[in-house]
Amino acid sequence: MKNWNWNLFSQKRKNLSLWWQSKHLRLEISSKCQLKCPLCFTGTGYHRKYSAIGWGNLDIEQFRDFLEKNPQIQSLELSNYGELFLHPQIEKILRMAYEKNIQLTILNGTNLNYLPDRVAEALVKYQVVKIKVSIDGASQQSYQQYRVGGNLEKVLNHIRKINFYKEKYQSRYPKLKWQFIVFGHNEHEIEKAQALAQELQMSFKLKFNYSPKKFPVRNRQILAQKMGYADITEFEEKNQIFYSPACFQLWTAPQINWDGKLLGCCVNYFGDFGNVFQEGLENLLQSERYIYAKKMLLGEVPARSDIPCVQCKRYEKVLQMPFCEQLEAHLKARQF
Ligand code: SF4
Numbered sequence: 001m002k003n004w005n006w007n008l009f010s011q012k013r014k015n016l017s018l019w020w021q022s023k024h025l026r027l028e029i030s031s032k033c034q035l036k037c038p039l040c041f042t043g044t045g046y047h048r049k050y051s052a053i054g055w056g057n058l059d060i061e062q063f064r065d066f067l068e069k070n071p072q073i074q075s076l077e078l079s080n081y082g083e084l085f086l087h088p089q090i091e092k093i094l095r096m097a098y099e100k101n102i103q104l105t106i107l108n109g110t111n112l113n114y115l116p117d118r119v120a121e122a123l124v125k126y127q128v129v130k131i132k133v134s135i136d137g138a139s140q141q142s143y144q145q146y147r148v149g150g151n152l153e154k155v156l157n158h159i160r161k162i163n164f165y166k167e168k169y170q171s172r173y174p175k176l177k178w179q180f181i182v183f184g185h186n187e188h189e190i191e192k193a194q195a196l197a198q199e200l201q202m203s204f205k206l207k208f209n210y211s212p213k214k215f216p217v218r219n220r221q222i223l224a225q226k227m228g229y230a231d232i233t234e235f236e237e238k239n240q241i242f243y244s245p246a247c248f249q250l251w252t253a254p255q256i257n258w259d260g261k262l263l264g265c266c267v268n269y270f271g272d273f274g275n276v277f278q279e280g281l282e283n284l285l286q287s288e289r290y291i292y293a294k295k296m297l298l299g300e301v302p303a304r305s306d307i308p309c310v311q312c313k314r315y316e317k318v319l320q321m322p323f324c325e326q327l328e329a330h331l332k333a334r335q336f
Helices: 002-018 046-050 060-069 089-098 117-125 142-144 152-168 187-199 220-227 232-239 248-250 281-285 288-297 313-320 323-333
Strands: 024-027 076-077 103-110 129-134 175-181 201-208 262-264
Touching: 002 288, 002 323, 024 187, 060 089, 089 103, 089 117, 103 175, 117 152, 129 152, 142 152, 152 175, 175 187, 175 281, 187 201, 187 220, 248 288, 248 323, 262 281, 262 288
Parallel strands: 024 076, 076 103, 103 129, 129 175, 175 201
Antiparallel strands: none
């Protein structure tokens, strides 16, 4: 009986490593950013010089070709490490996707310090579904401590501009979310920010700082009260799940870089699995290295040095968590 159960379990795992889909993707359209956020590898210049992300914009003709070759695509997340509104042809990108009935989101986030009027209108006209705006403060003084080079008033005016077009077109979309990373210098402004978000018809979400030793929260009680946990470690230890389960994306929404590199997940900046513009998306999703990476995460095979995950801090944690079960539950919940 024991053996039989084990075989069934192994079979399930085997299927999970081979399972793939290409309808829901993440494709970053610009890795450039104008801010200098001190804990961000884009803001500090690391990606530009040293990582697989680099510094650039999605080529519009490559995008057109990619959509032609992949008519199965149903949704695209457009943001990752950069500020997507710096792409000079973003309206065209939104329109091209809209004309193919592709649902668009900007949920990794935008700092929204730059938004030309015509782009604000395009967000509504082409029905971007959701946008998450990163605003860590309710005053310029606290906001600029992390969002170095940013201007809070500009950001709020850009939100008002989107709301203006939503009203003009009588549209529910895009739905707007205010994301507030809690630091020591802004923890006293949470309520003020929340009230402002409500006034701007935005949902509001607090987020933990991934590097809690930098800009540490002074009153940890505030986090425990408002978020249920004092930090990410406490959250993950108590729940035995990731605070942000990016590894699932290898299955649920593979990440592609602006230049076509298949990264797999939004965290990976260590290396790629080939170039989807040159080698074809579905070929790469079924390639030996991509499947091997999934097997590594499922704990079926040992780490291998040519797989980007070996350089990622999360990989070790994955092996200590019931990752396979969580992935299955996630796929089920998303009705894959
Ligand atoms: S281990 Fe790191 S690089 Fe690999 S899938 Fe998970 S988050 Fe991405």
